[in-house]
Amino acid sequence: MQRFWHDPRKEYMKSAVMTAGPAELIAMLYDACVKNLKLAMLSYEERKDICATSNYLIKAQKIISELMNCLDMSYDLSKDLLAIYEFILGQLRIANARKDLQALPSLVGILESMGETWHAVARSQRERMVAEC
Numbered sequence: 001m002q003r004f005w006h007d008p009r010k011e012y013m014k015s016a017v018m019t020a021g022p023a024e025l026i027a028m029l030y031d032a033c034v035k036n037l038k039l040a041m042l043s044y045e046e047r048k049d050i051c052a053t054s055n056y057l058i059k060a061q062k063i064i065s066e067l068m069n070c071l072d073m074s075y076d077l078s079k080d081l082l083a084i085y086e087f088i089l090g091q092l093r094i095a096n097a098r099k100d101l102q103a104l105p106s107l108v109g110i111l112e113s114m115g116e117t118w119h120a121v122a123r124s125q126r127e128r129m130v131a132e133c
Contacts, residue, residue: 023122026070030115033063037108044101057096064089084110 040056043049068085071078088110091103 021122021125023118023125026067027115027118027122029063029067030111030118033060033067034108034111034115036060036063037104037111041101041104044099050099053099053101054096057092061089061092061096064092084114 036056036059040053040060043052043056064085068082068089071082071085073079073082088107091107095101095103
């Protein structure tokens with residue numbers, strides 16, 4: 001007899017992603033990136049686990065790359081966001097290559113601020129949808 005165990009956290013996240021609007025998805029990407037950067041700092045500072053640190057930094061780099069790929073370059077704002085993402089991605093690559101995480105707290109601050117903006121946009125969109133119903 002074969003048993004399949006479902007992780008309720010994964011099921012919840014899958015449901016959240018499948019029902020999220022575009023702004024919510026972007027906010028989720030910011031949250032995931034911040035989480036991975038914090039885990040990278042924790043892994044390095046507390047456990048000196050270079051492999052885990054590198055893995056978390058690579059995950060954060062992939063998220064930033066995905067944010068870059070989502071940009072609609074027909075808007076001027078997208079060009080500004082691209083410059084910010086390129087800066088963050090470059091800093092993450094340097095941090096990972098040199099195992100020098102001094103820049104990460106500043107990057108977390110930038111990403112948290114930008115993520116808060118996307119969360120506000122997502123809330124505004126949800127409120128507008130509810131008002132239209």
